Amino acid sequence: MPCDADSDQANLEVYLDVLSEISHVGSNYIDGNHTIIVGDPNTEMTRRNSLHTIALEEYMKDGGLLLYFSCVDDEGLFTYINEFISSNLN
Numbered sequence: 001m002p003c004d005a006d007s008d009q010a011n012l013e014v015y016l017d018v019l020s021e022i023s024h025v026g027s028n029y030i031d032g033n034h035t036i037i038v039g040d041p042n043t044e045m046t047r048r049n050s051l052h053t054i055a056l057e058e059y060m061k062d063g064g065l066l067l068y069f070s071c072v073d074d075e076g077l078f079t080y081i082n083e084f085i086s087s088n089l090n
Helices: 009-029 051-063 083-087
Strands: none
């Protein structure tokens, strides 16, 4: 996934392309009632102005998907925080 952005439309198109590929794989190769998608969505879900967050929330809504951390109480969600980005979070 490309790095998160607030206003980079070209970056957003790449992000949406990746989400589209995930949907394609899911619809063509997965046969079953449950699907687990594992990976780094490369966004912070609390950043309300992030183009990635908005796109990912819409993708999840359309697909009836849930985020793992919305289902459990877990404080240790981050494995890496970029100092520059974390200091500029909305």
